[in-house]
Amino acid sequence: MKKTLSPAAPSPPEESSFAEVVALIQEARQRAFQAVNTELIDLYWRVGEYISRRIAEDGWGKGTILSLSAFIRRAEPGFTGFSPQNLWRMRQFFETYRDEPKLSPLVRVLPWTHNLLIMSRSKHPEEREFYLRLSRRERWGKRELERQLAGALYERTVLSPPKVSPAVREFYPDAATFFKDTYLFDFLQISSDHTETDLHRALIRNLGRFLTELGRDFCFIGSEYTIQVGGRDFALDLLFFHRGLNCLVALELKVDEFQPEHLGKLEFYLEALDRDIRKPHERPSIGVLLCATKDSEVVEYALSRSVSPALITEYQTLLPDKKLLRAKLHEYYQLLDPAGPKAGGKRPAGRRKGGEAG
Secondary structure, three states: OOOEEEOOOOOOHHHHHHHHHHHHHHHHHHHHHHHHHHHHHHHHHHHHHHHHHHHHHOOOOOHHHHHHHHHHHHHOOOOOOOOHHHHHHHHHHHHHHOOOOOHHHHHOOOOHHHHHHHHHHOOOOHHHHHHHHHHHHOOHHHHHHHHHHHHHHHHHHHHOOOOOOOHHHHHHHHHHHHHOEEOOOOOOOOOOOOHHHHHHHHHHHHHHHHHHHHOOOEEEOOOOOEEEEEOOOEEEEEEEOOOOOOOOEEEEEEEOOOOOOHHHHHHHHHHHHHHHHOOOEEEEEEEEEEEOOOOOOHHHHHHHHOOOEEEEEEEEEOOOOHHHHHHHHHHHHHHHHHOOOOOOOOOOOOOOOOOOOO
């Protein structure tokens, strides 16, 4: 009896095709979540506006808010989020941002927990704007936002903008919005007398959190990235690509104080990257020296004649003293405008804004 061969089963689609479908699902889910969040924040805004008006016009107090909360629970037993405490927060939310129309789109795209954290822990109007914009741009989760608030990112950014070479200002005028003067590596858990090898390995072990600290647009390319020049091989500590700036970013680690001779080695790497690694559509590479400490005047002298796009930054492995930074920021504003508002008021006119541009 002649055997007939059953037709071969069709080959399954490539996994990349499957991934495209999953991506569509995830995008739809994200849009749905964002739509729900926007409606919820808008509801909290309108409730806060209503309570604020009734307090001003009818003298509503704590007892009335307690009664309102109980009434909502009876009328909508499955609807949470309207405790007396949260109702007061809605009022505060409205009163905090009602005179800041440019921030209205920002508060509506962030979750309520993010808005509460920023509103309760930021003392200055510009500080709130700073964290609102960065939370949106970097898509921080709650834990990361808490970490950045505890690490006084705003104070560090205003008091110490990144130190950049003239070439960075020429080629990348907005680069300061993507780099920090001080990076916080409190997640590394390494000893105070760590070596460059210890730092390097700890950063690679914690690559996800390291990338979050660097910024969302940084893409990791390689560790100890080999660069060949002549008949020799050189190992660049860390190599990244920045999507927003469309360029390679070379990062060199130093566990001691910045020395001017460090810059020469970094410039050598940048020249090699631009000649041999950079693709035609990419912009000139940027170099970042990440040091344990630096003297600002030495940095200024070293960078003033540099022809390469380079930055000199430092890192900390412990949370900074936020109270001290706040005091320094207050003194700084007082020096800029002695007759101006105290801490918590508007910033002096002409002050460069930290964080995301626009």
